Each structure stands twice: as structure tokens, then as C-alpha cells.
Amino acid sequence: MSEDLMSPKTRALLTIEDLRTYFHTGDGVVKAVDGVDLEVSAGKTLCVVGESGCGKSMMARSVLGLIEPPGRVESGAIWWQPDLEREHVDLAALDPRGERLRRVRGAEIGMVFQEPIAALSPMYTIGAQLVETIRLHSDLTADEAKDRAIAELARVGIPQPHKRFDAYSFQLSGGMCQRVMIAIALCCDPALLIADEPTTALDVTTQARILDLLGELQEQTGMAIMFITHDMGVVAQVADEVAVMYLGTVVERARVDDIFASPAHPYTEALLESIPSLDDRRKSRLTAIAGMVPHPGDRPEGCGFHTRCRAAMPGLCDVETPDRHQLEPDRLAVCHLYAPAATDRDPLATEHEPVETVPPERPGPVVPRTTAGSGDTDVPGPAEEISAVDGAVGPLLTVSDLRVHFRVKHGLLRRTAWEVKAVAGVDLEIRPGETLGLVGESGCGKSTLGRAIVRALEPTAGAIWYRDSGSEPVDLSTLRGRQLLPYQGKIRMIFQDPFGSLNPRKTLLQIIGEPLRRLPNGVRSDSSVPDRVAEMLRTVGLRPEYMSRYPHAFSGGERQRINIARALITQPRLVIADEAVSALDVSIRAQILNLLSELQADMDLTYLFISHDLSVVRHVCDRVAVMHLGNIVEQAETDRLFDAPRHPYTTALLSAVPVPDPRRRGGEGRIRLDGELPDPSDPPSGCVFHTRCPYLREERCTSDVPVLVSGPDDHRVACHHAGDLDLTRLSGEESPGRIATARDIRLVPSKEM
């Protein structure tokens, strides 16, 4: 792919010109797509990136005429030319229900969606749906189509395609369903595949394998891909060209290397800065984008981004809509900075280094990291002193052999049909002042563990020792009802879903004030509650006057601040953040992560940070524990774990994370886990990871359960062969003795390096 990039401009397969898709709602016109121009070249991958609400999906759906009332394609052209022998067709001018567009759909352009299970009908087998599509666009007989369908299923890597042909979507995992969707989209050899966030709903390990699959299929068929995502890491992995969208328009278009090396538009730059990267220096402050994406219904005047842009020029950006500026042959930016009149005041100009000039040996982050315009400088954070692990201080919380089993009951007599061991004997220490990360795929039991610690779930067995400074340890798992109250103020929880975790029927004062009124260490006198709530709101960056408002008045990011305020108002020692930033857009996520680290320093907090996002974990955590199927398989200090993982699962997990750097695109060095997470109600014998482990050995793995063994530097691993596994062989030729860095392990050096 990379060689092609250097070749002269390839033929445009799809050209979108000034596309506008509006929704005519009762509350006015929502301009979801508001003048998009872009091009997909034959055989190339175009990534369309932007935060939610930027109109990416609507743009993609407009291409195939899939916009439903009250929306419609208002104006613009979508020129489509699948091969040179044929005329250009303007898809936007075709009848959305007409025969011509139907032939394009499926046969010439395939599409894959975000929710793979929902995108398949539960009433028919996946085979029936695949055969139907094949026969729709070809003259094959039913039997021929079935053979073809099975071949397609095999091509997308579905094991036992003959058997799976008769499976229903609800019997398959998300990853498998996405493979089926890809098979359906590609069964008629389309020239273009539109993939709308195809991996967003999937686990990172599954995502890696789907991305690999798409790459392989593209190589085989030479199709072009329009890949829609919000994840800059994914962009870096798959894109040839990138279009950055903001509020329904494309604000920057460039080749992927240029985007990452020297973003031209302030929005692109800010997006890149707000993502923590896997090899990020710990605890550094992320540069967040101020504010949030406005509702497309009230788009700001002038440049849509000016309200959040730190390079905004008053009197220009908030008045005039910027023009498109061709910066280089392959490069476009829609920004006043590049207008001839503005060149003399270009504050970003100094940072724009052409990609060629980046020294190949440059070790640091490639993305220039600035906080220009925001006034803040990198805050090392007073937390660093506290977080420096101090062996003398005993743990704040010690979890020992904790088990949480769920009984699934069945039938008339409600017998226990089977038992799911969501947490199957976990030992964990949380030290005062630190941030302990808990990572793993979905379903590994990390949230259950967090909820058991706060006693939102009843542990089946084991102990949770809590020791406040200067007091005796208490086993929280033995306390009941009112006995727990004193500790419920000490250990608090922040939830993932900013919408579901706030009672919509209560005001902020009621929500945030509730724990104060209920918990013994809060204030009891009602008159002081509003003052405390006001103070807390100010602390989390909300205005105290919002106290009388209801949650529906706030956006996701603001609601997460409310959640934080509710958690912190009791002055807790330990806060369990359960995927607290996972539901947020990147720019908002950075704001919340910064807030969390500021608060940790100010309030002397200890965090248990539960997340599936390894980059975020690396960014915020002092130590990390990796969970798999209810067990902790590895636990170490963050840098050690990321740089020199010792459990095969951790290695695989790390190698699956897309790195936001196109020059470090994956090659042979990556580990891809085979198979899916085993059924937790029927875990494998021996090491629970053995069914997926690339290093499976005859002896012990399938028979003995490995225990978490402490190694040097408090690096604990639960693997029978951790001592003699050469995980570093992945990084190619390594000199013995040297500790492999994360990058070495996961990535084959790309050509530029």
C-alpha cells in the first residue's frame, strides 16, 4: 500500500461534490451533512474521521441513498465510476428506491455497519442472508449460490463455514457477525466497501483481527475502502488518505502520513493531541479541545470550529465561512489560517514540518505536542510524588481470593442450571495515592470486580480488607446493611454511562447532595448541603448555578463531571472509575482525564481505573493488572507491564491496540489471538487462557491452574511458562539483556524508520 502512495494520483472511483443532507424535523432543519467534498481512489482506503455528530455516517449513507425521512439529500453530486469502460453516474440524482441504485448497492458498493449483530436479521440463518444477496446480483442457482456463500464465509475467516452457514446471528459473537457482514458486503466483488465504524462495538483484540481481514481482502480484490471511524489509532493503521470531518463538512483532506506528521487544520491537530498514546509519558497532561461539538441544529456562524479553536481569529473566523485551500497536490484544509491575508499571523505555521524532515531516528512522539494558546503548560502533577510507590505504606485496599459467581436459573423449579464465575479468585492490592489500572476484554470480569469492591454486588467468597491511615483493617465483605455506611463514603464509584448513571428526575443538588445527607461522614445539617454542592460543582468545572438543573440539560462530558462530583463530595479515599471515559468522544475524554488527575493531586485520591482502553490506562495508571476470564493474569508497574509484558495474553492485548502513527503500521510482529473469549460458564481446564494461547505447551497448561507468582520488581504473572517464554522474539532480532520496549515488541519497523 505504501508504495502506491508515492505513485502518481490514481483514478477517482467515487467523487463527492458539495453534498448536503438535511433533516427536516419539527424543531427546524438539521444540517447533518453540510457541503462535503471528497474522493475515494480506486484500490485505496479513505478514512473519514471525526467525533460523534460530525455527519460521517450520514455522509456514507447518502452515498447509497440510505437516508430516511425526514432526512434527504438536499444538493450536491456523488459521481460513481466503478470501471473506466462505464460512464460516471451521479448517485445523488438516482431514485433512492429505483432499480439503478439497487444494482449499485451490494453489487458495486458494499457496506458494513457498526452493530454487526443488529445488522443481521435474527429470523434467517446467516447463510440464507448471504445466499439471498448473491442471488440478488447474479444468476446463480440456489445450490451454486450456497457453494459460493460457504466459500465467502471461509474467505472471511469463519471456522467451519459449512456448519456456520446454518447459524443465526444471535448464536454468533460480534466479531463473527462482523465477518458475516463483510462476507455479505463483498460477495459480489464490489469496487468499493463502505465500512461505517465496523470495529467500534468490538473488543480491541477482535478489532485487530477484523482490520487485518479487511487489509487482506483489499489486497486480494483491489477494492477501495471508505472507512469511517472516530479512532485516530485505527486511522493510522488502515488509511491511505484521510478526510477529517467537523459539523458536516470536511475540514482537512490529506495523505495519512501528512495528517499525523503535520496536521494542517487546528481541529485535526487538537484531535491528535487529545489522544493518549500507548508510549505516552505517564501522567502528562493531555491537551483537550475546549467545549464540545455543537448540535448540528445550532451551528456557529462563520467557521463551525471557531468556538473551540485555539487559533481562532476574532472578527474573521466567527464571521466568514472559510474557503478550501489547496496546500499541496494531495492536501486540502478549510481554514482561514491558509487564506492569503492570514498567512502573516499563522500561529501554527512554525509547527508544520513536512513529513520528510522528521528525522527517522527520532525516538519521541511523532506528533508535536503543544498546549499553545491554552495558557496551561504541562503539569507534571503533584500526584507524581505521591504515586511514587512507597513500600513502607501499607495497601489501602487488599482484595484476597475474591470470588463473584452468578447463578443462572432455569425452568419451572428455578434450579441453578449453571454458574458463571465472573470473578474467580482475585488477589489485588491498591496502595494509597496510586492509580491502579484494571484491563481486559469485555466479559473478563473487571467491572464485576469493581462492583464487588464497592459492594454493589455481593461477593461469593473472599475478603476485601480496607485500611484507612492509622486504623485497623476491616473486611468489607463481612459487613451488612448499615455497617457498610461508614465505608460507602470512603470508597466511591464513577460509572461508565453518563446518561444511565444519573437519575433524570432529580436536580443536581439532589443527586450530588444525596450522599452527603445519607452517609455518616457527610454533613447532616441541610443548610450546608447546597454550599458543599456548589463548591463541588466548581471543583469539577461546572457553574454552581447549575445546581437546580436536571441532568437532561447537560451533555455527556458534563454529566460525567456531575458523576465525579457525586463520587467526590464525601471526600473519599478510593474511587473506582469503571470505564469512566469510555463513552466519551476523544476531545471530551481528554478533558475528563485531566480533571481526574488534577483531582487526584488535590484531594489525595486513590483510583482503581477500570478500562478496556490500554492507551488511556498507560496514560493515567501507576500500576496495571490484566484480567482474563475472572482471573488476574499479570500485574506490574505500568511501564514495566507495557514495555516488558510477561504473560502471552498481555502481549496479545498490547499488540492489538492500534497505534496512532501510520509509520508504525503492523506487520509480522503482531500477535493475533485465535478464537474468542471462552464461555465463562464453562471455563477451560488448567490455565483459562490455554485455548487462545499461541505458546500452548503440552505440559501443565491444560491441566494445572497457574497462580500469580511474584517476580522481580513486584511483577506478577500467572503463567506456567512465563520464565522461559521468549516473548521478545516477536520484536525480531533483539540483543539479549536489553529490555524490549513496547514498540519493539509490537511493531515491525516500517520503511520510514
Place this chain on the structure above:
Amino acid sequence: MTQPHPARHSASQWRLVWWRFRRHRLAMAGAVVLAVAYLVALFAEFVAPYSTEYQQVGYGGAPPQVLKVVDTSPDGWDWGLYVNGYTDHVDQETLEITYEVDHEQRVPVRFFAEGESYKLFGLFETDRHLIGPADPEGPPVFFLGATANGYDLFSRIVHGARVSLTIGLVGVAASFVIGVVLGGISGYVGGWVDTVIQRLIEFFMSIPTLPLWLGLAAAVPTDWGPMQRYFTITVILSAIAWTDLARVVRGRFMALREEDFVTATALDGVGPPRLIFGHMLPSFTSHLIASTTLAIPAMILAETALSFLGLGLRAPAVSWGTLLEEAQNFATLQAAPWLLLPGAAVVVVVLSFNFVGDGLRDAADPYKS
């Protein structure tokens, strides 16, 4: 996401529900109709020209008289409320008397007319009626005709509204209590208690309702007074209706138990009673109200059907159902089709309840966009 209207920010749930409900035009119309209907029922003695006992045997089967404002009789123009009087014919063979509206006669009608005296709410004694013949000693007026026994149908419909409109409310209130308690226990406690209650509900739902009602209603002793019968019938009606409500309550409880905000509130140190009544119940009271509203029309229809079959309320009690019982005979119906008018009242009220219920259901969750 953030609403452009600042007033919304600090609008409580009920205000948001009201704003949504207000946009539902049919529901608003239904609400107005119901308000009028219940006002009429409340002030039945005042609204009706006559009491339920007022009988003019001589006018049995007299047709409706249309209320007129302008007199265009040959004598010239004249203003004022009046109805036309009747002339009677005696069939020479059958000796049957039939009445016809006589356009020559004028019976003046006025508002706040003097009539039989009554005690409003048992307190205020008065003899004024909203509308009635201007001359209390003159010929009677039958706006909607007279029954075969010479009762004024309009007055009876007005008085019947009392029973017919309240029986639904009382019945629903009873089933509401049973439903919320059993559904709440089922949903909150879960386990085998839930299983038992679920089986009970399924059992009740598998019995055809009317045979059950009929069986129970037939068991009510014939010598019981109207009040006793009234309450027994409501209990019988609610014996079935609670199952639906219990299901709704249970489903909501089950769903709410999994909600993060409930977990969060429990972690705030809120104990079970306050968690249930202060946080969980308020989350679905609007849904409950909507379900309840939609259950009322079924009760009204059921009462009508039972009374129609002679198993519900019985004369002298006046309800729309007992009024319709008179229309069972086709011969009577052919002679006096206006006897079906109480049915029209039923339809209008039931329709209104359905509209209001639908509107409430749509508005019940104002946080769903």
C-alpha cells in the same frame, strides 16, 4: 443534546411530561371531554332537568326534542330557547300510542330553570337546574327522548354518568393497589416469590374474562343494595385488571434494578425503602399513570356489558349499562332508536380515555428523544 431553551434545564419531570402531552392534540381533546364528563357527573342533579325518579308514564317512548333558538314559524321571527311539543296518535287496531314532534307547538326552555328541588352534595338545597322547561307546571321536555316507561333519557344519562364514570376509577384504583404491590414484590424480591406471582398472573390471564366476571357477578346475592352491588362489581372487575398492571410494575422494577443510577444511589447510602419509593417508583409513575388510564375504558366497557346482561347493576340503579338493557329488545329499538344514545356516551368517554392514555404513554418518558 443540550436544549436550546433554558427553561427546559430546570424543568422537572412532570413539567416535561406536560409539555409533551400538550403537543398531542387528540389527547388534549380527550382530556377536555373527560373533564366536562366528570363535571357533569359531579353536578348531575344540577345539570339534569329531572331526577331519575321523574316519570311521565303518559309520554312513554316520546322521541327527542331538538333545542331550537330561532322560531321560524309562520307567525314570524322570534328569539328564545324552545322545543317543539308532541302530538299523540292512537293506533286504532293495537291501541298503541305513538308520539310525534309537533312543529306547531312551542315549549319554552330556559337556563337555570326551576324544577324539582334537590340537595347538591347533600348540602345545598335548591330547585334550580342548568336547563329545563321555563314553566315547571307545563309539559315536560325530553331532549333525548323518553324511555318506554316515560323517564327522561337525557336526565338518566347524566345521572348514569356518575356510576359509569366512577366504576372505572374505583376499579382501577383497586387493581392499581393490587398490581403495584404484587408487581413490586415480584420485581424487587425476585426469586421463587417472583415465580409464584408470575404463575398466578399467567393463570388469571388464561381465563376468559367475561365468563369469570359473569360467574362472579351471578354469585352476588340478588337482595344486595345498589351500593353493595356497585362495590362488589368493581372488585370483580379489578380481579382481572390487576394482572396487566402487575406485569408493567414488575417489568419496570426488573429494568430499574439494572440501571446504573439505582446502583449509584444505593452506594450513596440510601436504604431500600427510600431507594424504592424515592428513586425507583418515581421513575415509572408516569408510565403507571398511562397504563392505568388505558385500563379504565376496559372497565367501563365491562360494567356496561355486565349491566346490559342483567348481571351487573340492576334497576333502580342508573348506569349507562342499565339504560342500555332497555334497548335489548329489537321491537323497542325499532320504535325508539334513541335508546341507544347511552351507548354513544360510552363510546365518547372510552375514546377520550384511549386518547388521553395514548398521549400519556407517549409523554411518559420525556427523556427519550
Place this chain on the structure above:
Amino acid sequence: MWRYVLRRIAYMVPTVFAISVVSFVIIQLPPGDYLTQLASRLRERGEPADQAYLDALSARYGLDEPVPVQYLTWMKGILFHGDFGMSFEWNQPVSALLADTLPFTIALTLGTLLFTWIVAFPIGIYSAVRPYSPGDYLATTIGFIGLAIPNFLLALVLVYLSRLWFGGSFVGVFSSEYAHAPWSVGRFIDLLSHLWIPVIVLGTAGTAGLIRILRANLLDELRRPYVVAGRARGMGERRLLIRYPLRVALNPFVSTIGWVLPMLVSGEVVVGTVLALPTTGPLMLGALRSQDMYLAGSIILVVSVLTVIGTLLSDLVLAWLDPRVRHQYR
């Protein structure tokens, strides 16, 4: 699948048992029994009740036994001999009376179910595919009114109107000339000309309910991602509608058998009475009034069991149609 069928049938047993108890309890509820009724009626007519005769009746029907014994005797008769007891009022075995009326009830119910589906299906689909169109509004309005009219009122109005417009009587199932005639084409046509009123009357509320349910479900399904996905792979609108969302929206349609049956059976009591149909409804009403306990109890029992069977059938059809249900109970 077979395990599912067996389990569902096993679930039925306690339900049917409970129904039989309830049926029996209901008919025991009224103070006194048939004999006291009979005695008082005889007294009213001025005939002194012959105590010996009453005692003989009492002994014959086991009315002097304790209630549980009576129940057991009754159930034993039903289970082992198909004997539902005697009707005091008709002085005939209950089974004979049921044999006369039940076929009509079942035929009427099935006919109405068919009518309901045939009418509700196209209208519901149309309403969902063209929401907020004039046709949709018309269907919705008719649906609302259909739900609001008590069925006996509809019966009265229809009979009144048909007399007004067509003349003649549409009450009963046969005109007088065919009432006792052997089956012939003419008799069949006569039957149909009488049946349309009860079918419409009974079917209206169910049809209205079904239209609303189908519309709501189909509208929900049409918004699902798999519909967009189907469109995106080039399926035509009609084919897409019929193969995908409609299949799912059919499920509630099937489960209607479960709730439409009790509703029809209930409605049949009223409508049968108004239209003087030879069905079980009027028979039961009469039996309840005269405390003809075995007759009333048997009808409640039989009709309830039929309903339970209907629910079972609908569940089985549902499992057969919907793979999700089927695979949940492997």
C-alpha cells in the same frame, strides 16, 4: 424443540387444574343451590315443593355431599367418562348440550379470527409503511372507534341498520325455513348471511387492536439496522419488507391467538345473547342465572381450557416461526 413442546404442555396441567377448581368454586359461590332456586320457583307458582322429590334430586346429584366430594365426583366423571354431569334446567346431560352448542362457538370463533387477520393484516402493513398518510389516519381512527364501541352496542346497531336497509331478520343463525332443514347450498348461504353480523361484531375490537399492534411493531422493526443493511445490499423495497421486518412483526400477530381467543369467547357471550345465537354463551348465561351449576361450571371449564389450548398453540407456532424462541429452549 420437542422438549419445549413437552414443557409447555406440562405447564398447562396446573393451569387447567386451577381452572377446574375455580370453575367449581364460582358455581358454588351463590347462596343456595339449584334446589333452593327450584323450590322457591315452585312456591311462586303456588305449587308446594315436594320435599321428598327435592331430597330425591339432592341425593341423585350428590348435592348433600360436602363440596370437595362433589368436585371430585364431577372431575371423575369428566376425566373417565366424559360425563360433565346433568343440567337440572334442561334435564339433559351437559355433554349433550355442549355437543349442540360448542361447534357453533368454535366455528364462530375461528371464523372471526380469520376475519380479524384478513382485515388487520393489510391495513396494519399499509399503516406502518405509509405512516401519517391519510389512509393511516383513517385506519387509526377506525381502529380507535372499533376499540371504543362495546360489542353488544355494535350488534344492536348493525341489526337495527340491517333491518332498516335490507329488511328481514338477521337474528339467529338460520332463517325459519332452514332452521330444521338438512344441509344444502341454500342452507349454507343462509347461514353465511346470518353469520356476517356476529363475525363483524366479534371481530371489530380484535381487528382494531391487531392493526395498532402490527403498525407499532412494524414501525419499530422498520427502523432496525438490519433493514438498512438489507437495503444497502440492494434488496428491493417490497421484498425487503416482506422478508425481513414483516417476519418479525408477525410474531405478535401469532401470539394474538393467545389473547384474541379469550376476548372472542368473552364477546361471544354478549353477542350470542343479543343475536340469539345457539352458542355456548347464552346457554351459560341462562345456567348462571338459574344456578344450573354443572352446566355453568362445565361451560366455564371447557371454554377456559380451549383458551389455554389456544395460548399453547400460539406459543408453539411462535417457537416454530421465531428461531430466537426456538433456540432459547434447546
